[in-house]
Amino acid sequence: MALKPAQKALGPIRRSFAPWLDPSAVPLIRFENVVKRFGDFTAVDDVSLDIHEREFFALLGPSGCGKTTLMRMLAGFEAPTSGRITLAGKDLAGVPPYRRPVNMMFQSYALFPHMTVAQNIAFGLKQDGMPKPEMEARVTEMLRLVKLEPFASRKPHQLSGGQRQRVALARSLAKKPKVLLLDEPLGALDKKLREETQFELMDLQQDLGLTFLIVTHDQEEAMTVADRIAVMNHGKLVQVATPGEIYEQPNCRYVADFIGDINLFEGTVTSAQGGLVRLKSPEAGAEFVTASEAALQPGAEVALAVRPEKMRVSLEPPPAEATNPLRGEVWDIAYLGDWTVLLIKVEGTEKIVRVSRANVTRSEARPIGWDDKVFLWFAPDAGVLLKS
Structure with a gap:
């Protein structure tokens, strides 16, 4: 499904869209102290969350963290043990799934194998008793939307994985729900098609003006499509923020480690003043300085989190003004095309540091190789201090 040539750029829309920052904004979806237990197991543990109209929101976390259970409660397939879920101000308690203005696209797509593409898309409309002329017009509209007009009479087994995914999407959208x-x-698509479809979903969501709630364990997918992300673990919300905030300002070690790659330097604060914190890290055999306004006392145990792409590496000694210098030896190299990842063992320690370098040129006069002795450093504002 190629992007439309004349489509508008989403940048201006997404940059200005932040209803969660407006104290007067009324959320479309509200979870209030929601708990869900299955016997002795607590799948969702006291979750309170607001999702706004036209927001593309992601629930992100590992398997078993409660994200799908939270979505299923919104859809009506599960009932909360306690707490309240409202949609457009209406309490959803006791409202069956087919009476809720939401629709769900399942991971398996759940297409009817004996029906054609058009019949699959029309199924929900037929169940609702929509007049035939109106139903045919809606199916035609959905086929055009997902660019499957030539495949209307095919059965699911005659389609590719990407085409089946689009049929499921069209069927979910056909009833024009408030929330998808x-x-x-x-998950069933190959990497390249998955990446293409992520942008198509964003475009489609803006075109339709709907609220999308996606459940995924794929950090890159959530970072790409979502206006905001809720990171979950053991049934609880750990952090809710924009992708940029989640990546650059994780609020704990779990989020820092779960989202992307990270180097964590365990250490003890030696001083904190003037917006700079100094800490001693025995595991790295070094002292670091980092920009932070956190109220920390000498002796506090912390971790300094530094993303691999913010580390600098060179075969030559760093500039005299460089901060947080380290020395090490290259233990492993992964060439990924656009990036090269280096695993470097810090001199005199067992600490392994991960460094990512953008391959901005096609060749280097002297590329860094295995067993090379290298110099590392990073800026004071490159890292984030974490206390938990």
């Missing part, structure tokens, strides 16, 4: 729920919708 997407449960790991791209």
Whole structure:
């Protein structure tokens, strides 16, 4: 499904869209102290969360963290043990799934194998008793939307994985729900098609003006499509923020480690003043300085989190003004095309540091290789201090 040539750029829209920052904004979806237990197991543990109209929101976390259970409660397939879920101000308690203005696209797509593409898309409309002329017009509209007009009479087994995914999407959208729920919708697609479809989903969501809620364990997918992300673990919300905030300002070690790659330097604060914190890290055999306004006392145990792409590496000694210098030996190299990842053992320690370098040129006069002795450093504002 190629992007439309004349489509508008989403940048201006997404940059200005932040209703969660407006104290007067009324959320479309509200979870209030929601708990869900299955016997002795607590799948969702006291979750309170607001999702706004036209927001593309992601629930992100590992398997078993409660994200799908939270979505299923919104859809009506599960009932909260306690707490309240409202949609457009209406309490959803006791409202059956087919009476809720939401629709769900399942990971398996759940297409009817004996029906054609058009019949699959029309199924929900037929169940609702929509007049035939109106139903045919809606199916035609959905086929055009997902660019499957030539495949209307085919059966699911005659389609590719990407085409089946689009049929499931069209069927979910046909009833024009207020909220579309997407449960790991791209998991069955290959990497390239998945990446293409992520941008198509963003475009489609803006075109339709709907609220999308996606459940995924894929950090890159959530970072790409979502306006905001809720990171979950053991049934609890750990952090809710924009992708940039989640990546650059994780609020704990779990989020820092779960989202992308990270170097964590355990250490003890030696001083904190003037917006700079100094810490001693025995595991790295070094002292570091980092920019932070956190109220920390000498002796506090912390971790300094530094993303691999913010580390600098060279075969030559760093400039005299460089901060946080280290020396090490290259233990392993992964060439990924656009990036090269280096695993470097810090001199005199067992600490392994991960460094990512953008391959901005096609060749280097002297590329860094295995067993090379190298110099590392990073800026004071490159890292984030974490206390938990």
